[in-house]
Amino acid sequence: MSLAFEQQLIVVVVLLLATATFAGIEGLARGQNRQALISGMLISAVIVLGATIAGRWLREDQGPFLTMYEILLSNAFSLGLLFVIVSWRVAAVRGATFFVCPVLLLLAAWMLLVPMVAVPLPATFDNYWLWVHVASGKLFLGICLASACAACVLLLVPRAGVDRRAALTEDVAATDRAVWTLFMLAFVFHSLMLLSGSVWAHSAWGRYWSWDPLETWTLVTWLMLGGILHVRATFRNMPEQMGYSLVIAAFVLAFLTFFGMPLVSSAPHKGIM
Amino acid sequence: MMLFWKKLASLRLTLVAMTALAVLAVAGTRSPAVDIGLTAIPLGLMSLNLFAAILTNRSFRTQTGLLVFHVGLLLVFMIIGVTVATRFDGHVEVLQDSEFDPAGVVVEQRGRLHHGALDRVTFLQGDIEVKYVRGLVRQQTRSTIEFSDDAGNPRRVTIGDKVGAEISGYRFLATFNKGLALVLRWQDDSGQTEYGAVHFPSYPQYDWKQLATWTTPAGQVLELELELEQPLLRPNASWRFERPDSGYSLKVRAAGELKGSAARGERIVLPGGALGVEDLRLWMAYRIDYYPYLPWMFVAAILAIGGLAAHFRSRYLAATRNTPAAIDEEVSRAHVVGI
Secondary structure: OOHHHHHHHHHHHHHHHHHHHHHHHHHHHHOOOOHHHHHHHHHHHHHHHHHHHHHHHHHHOOOOOOOHHHHHHHHHHHHHHHHHHHHHHOHHHHHHHHHHHHHHHHHHHHHOOOOOOOOOOOHHHOOHHHHHHHHHHHHHHHHHHHHHHHHHHHHOOOEOOEOHHHHOOOOHHHHHHHHHHHHHHHHHHHHHHHHHHHHHHHHHHOOOOOOOHHHHHHHHHHHHHHHHHHHHHHOOOOOHHHHHHHHHHHHHHHHHHHHHHHHHOOHHHOOOO | OHHHHHHHOOHHHHHHHHHHHHHHHHHHHHOOOOOHHHHHHHHHHHHHHHHHHHHHOOHHHHOHHHHHHHHHHHHHHHHHHHHHHHOEEEEEEEEOOOEOOHHHOEEEEEOOOOOOOHHHOOOEEEEEEEEEEOOOEEEEEEEEEEEEOOOOOEEEEEEOOOOOEEEOOEEEEEEEEEEEEEEEEEEEOOOOEEEEEEEEEEOOOOOOOOEEEEEOOOOOEEEEEEEEOOOOOOOOOOEEEOOOOOOEEEEEEEOOEEEEEEEOOOEEEEOOEEEEEEEEEEEEEEEEEEOOOHHHHHHHHHHHHHHHHHHHHHHHHHHHHOOHHHHHHHHHHHHHHOO
8 A cells, every 4th residue: 555545545534534523513503313424434434544554554564653643543543443342332422423523533634744654663662561551552542532522422511492412312321320430441541551651661761760741741641530530539519510521631631641742752752762 | 546547548638649749740840940759748648648548448348449459559659669769770881892890880860778789790791783774763782791690600691672681680771872982002101001992972873973082191182083984874774783894093183183093903103102093892881770679569550450450340340230220329339438
C-alpha cells in the first residue's frame, strides 16, 4: 500500500466520521434516534483504520508506534474498536456513539496535518514490557472514552419539552452504572499502564521514574481518577451532574496527556537518545 | 487513640494529599524554584492516611479486593521511601581495552542510607559495536565486558539495549553516549613517560566536531583535533560504529596556532616534552544504578493492581450481572461503604 493510498484511506475515515457526527447532531435536533446509522459508519471507519494500519505495517515492516501520525492512527483505531466492543457488550452506552464520533474525527483530521513518513524504531522499543504498557494505555483510554461519552449522554438536559436524552438512552440508570463501572475499569488499566511503563523505562533507560512531562501528567491523571472515585465515596449527596462532569474532565486530561504531551516533550518517550 | 486513627483515615484527607501531590508534581517539574523532593510530604501523608484507613475502615473487612489494593499501595509508598534512601545513580565513560575506574564515576543521586561498595567494582571493557540504519537511527548496541562475579568466577557479558550487567548490586546499562578516544603518550624533556586517553565528543552526534582540550603536564593548553581518513558514519545507509581500521591523525593547536600533526606512532614536539599518538579506541558511557528494593516494589504494585481488579470484579462487574433490583441495592451499598 502506497503512502498516497494510505492518505486517501484517512480521507475516507474523515468523511465517514464527519457524516456520522452531522447525522447524530441532526437526529438529536429532531429528537430522532440515528443509532444504527452512526454505529454503522463508526464500524466502517474502524475497519478502514484497521486496513490502513495493516497496509502500513506490511510496507514499513514495523508497527505504528513512534511518530505523531502513528500515535494518532493507532489510537483512533484502538479507541474506535474498543468503543465498538464495549457498546456491543453494554447496550447502555450505545447512545454515546454520538459523542465518540467527533472525538475520533478530531484524531483523523489531525492525521491529515502531520507528516506520514515512518521513522525506524529505536532499539529500546524491542521490549515485551512496552507491549504491555501500550496495550494497557490503549485499553485505559478506550474505556475512559466510553465512560466519558456515556457521561455526556447523561449530562444532556431536556429542552423545550423534548427530552433529548431519550434519543440517546432509554435506560438512564443503566447508563449511570455503565459510566462508573467503565470508569473503575479504566482506573485498573491506568494503574497497569503506569507499572508496565516504569518497568520498561527501567529496562530501556535505566530509571523507573524521572518526572518527565508525560510521566508527571500521567501520574496527575491517575491521581485524578483515584480522586474522583474517592470524591464519589466521600460526598454521597453530590449531584449526579457533578460526578459526570468529573468523569468527562478526567478523560479530557487523559486525552491532553496522550496527545498533547508528545508535542511538548518528544525525546523521553520516543527513545531518541 | 482509635479516634486519632479514625480522623487520620479521613477520605477528605486522602483528597487533600492527592491534590497536594498532583500540584507539587506539576510545580516541581515546571519550576526550578520548587524542589520535586517536596512530593515526599504528600506521599508521607498518604501513607499515614492509608495505614489509618486499613486499621479503622470497616468496609475493608467486607471488600477484600479493596483492602489488598490499599495494602499494596501502602507497600509501594513505603518501598519508594526505602528506595530513595538507598539508591545510587551515576554515569561513567569507560575506555575500550582498559579497566573501569570508580574514581571516574559522576554521581547523580546518592541516597543517605546507600551502603553499596562501588569502589570494589572492577571490569575490563572489551569490544563496542553500535548498529545504525538509514537516517542515523540507532539500533542494537553491543558492549562486551569481563569481570569476576561475587563467587570469583570469570564472566564475560555483552551489555545491550535490553540487558545490563549487574556487578556487586550495581547495574551498568549502555547509553547512547559513546565515541572515539586517542591513547596518547607524553614524554617530558627528562625522558619520563606518561600514558593517558583523551575522549572526543559523542559520536556520531558530534561527527563534525571531534575536538578536545588537554593540558600538558608542562602546563600548555592544547586543542586536539581527530581526523579520520575515511568517515565512519553513512547517513543514507546502514553502518556500524566500531573501532576504525582506517588511518587517522591528530592535529594539535595552541592558542589557535597549528603546532603539528601526527599519525599513529608519530609524535609532536612541544614545550616541555613530546606528545605521541599510540592508539585509537572507543569509549562507552554507562548509566550506573543501584536499586536493590525495586523487585519488591514491583511485587507490591502487582498486588495492588490485582486487588483493584478483584474489587472491580466483585463490586462492579457482579452488580451489572445481577437483576435490576439487586443492582440498585448493590450500587447503593457500594456507595455507602466506599468506592
